Amino acid sequence: QPVLTQPPSASASLGASVTLTCTLSSGYSNSKVDWFQQRPRMGPRFLMRVGTGDIVGSKGEGIPDRFSVLGSGLNRYLTINNIQEEDEGDYHCGADHGTGINFVWVFGGGTKLTVL
């Protein structure tokens, strides 16, 4: 099953841009990854899915255009432009793999984004 690796922390200034990375383990370069945002003391919410290129499908409900994704090799990127205070929180990536009894859904460790 894939392992998803995320840096534990990131920071960006108000109004700036930041790119968060989710790295798949070797052999999973075709895997699609979901990005989730978790604001402080709240449940996660779905942002969007990314494959080996651009977004797969549609963004989650109410996700602004400031959020975008890109996939390249083993990396799946989430970029936030014009960062707002409300963007502070944890960002998680997740992916499914396998079928039948071998199905799993795995998450990365999450990246804590601080807005300066």
Add this chain to the structure above:
Amino acid sequence: QITLKESGPTLVKPTQTLTLTCTFSGFSLSTSGVGVGWVRQPPGKALEWLAFIYWDDDERYSPSLRSRLTITKDTPKNQVVLTMTNMDPVDMATYYCVRRLNWGSIDYWGQGTLVTVSS
């Protein structure tokens, strides 16, 4: 509008069985491609997927917890129930109910319910 809400005990004793109920609205588990499942998050730690159940009664479980988990659905009531046996303090976490559509993304989450395991 799609919503999911978790309910169940906030405190269980070690070795007891945890039963959580997810009550959802805005969609039906009788619709092809729809799945509902559970994800948990220990305090300050990463998310961990537990189980899914699908419109066609297909069930999927985390390999590491399979022996302790059972997921069931009551389609007319729009409810999904998760049971976890032999609870341990390491199972203390916020448990989230989630929706998965067409074998794709987890696209909706409940607000979560914190379960403490202590004697």
